Amino acid sequence: MAKNRKNNRDKAKETNWQERVIQIRRVSKVVKGGKKLSFRAVVIIGNEKGQVGVGVGKAGDVIGAVRKGVADGKKQLVDVSITKSSSITHITKGVAGGARVIVRPAAPGTGVIAGGAVRTVLELAGLKNILAKQLGSNNPLNNARAAVDALEGLRTLSEVAQERDVPLEHLYA
Template sequence: MSRMSRPNEAEVEWKPRTTLGMMVASGKINSMEQIFENGMRIQESEIVKHLLPDIKTQVVSVEIVQKQTDAGELTRFNALVAIGNESGWFGIGKGKASQMRNAIDKATNASYLNVIPVKLGCGSWECRCHQAHSVPFKVQGRGGSVKIELIPGPRGLGIVAGENIRNLLKLAGLKDCWSRSYGSTNTMSSTAKAIFNALRSTFVTG
């Protein structure tokens, strides 16, 4: 299941509850870069929405989990949501609830709190255009039994990956890259985590 949407639909007035939120609302902090450079922790999704107004959300998957109890069969939904501004910011989140909509809302909120910066660049020896269209060097990430490798690609290549992986990489801002995947990539929770860890490596490694 995949759905793209923009946040701020029927947006309510934000009333900051944390010190960081108050600093953002008052204009003392006006970029996500400031937050990460100072090692601050984001505890309100509205902070990301405020600083990245063009961020998009994508429902990656929704699974139905049924459990037999003394009272009968209990049905719950597990949702996985990804966010990104298609320009260097990316996050994923999970949510569980008895109603699908609530599970998606919880997952969306979690994805905002898990947002990370993605370093974009041109690490392909075939290109060297010095523009931010790919990964700056080869990175890899693991999630469960899934391993993802992202390899710099020249401009015009596109994202060489399956549709699910390609959609997530586009959210992060990649336009061109090669990818290799190992394990059961149909398990989207593990695949999304592997992609998240690979993209995070662009800053951790670099």
């Protein structure tokens, strides 16, 4: 009986994660007998409460690739500090490969103004009012990783006060 309750709790923890596949690509590898075909899936996973990750999985079938991508995404999770207005604390930039992303806070009621994979990352992180711009590459994987990099660089006022060894009230002055 107690074992069943534990399994139900584990399932409840699993269900609050949302996953979105942003790209599925058929890739091939040349081997001695010819070409070996497999699938690469880029998956974004988040709980809409401040945690988000990007994962990549490769397998012989699409379902297996997505499953591996979800597992990889859970390993790559980052925590995002979200303000009361469902935005971020300050402007930040992220880079991954040739992709650069600029993310800015927005006023309540603005919504998510971003494109492609960046939009998916921000939505699954739980941000509701935010502006973002992709610069450079159009590669969905690099843009998603750049968005995660930008979110990872966010700091709260209390973190800044602690780093500077000043009281939190001193930053507001």
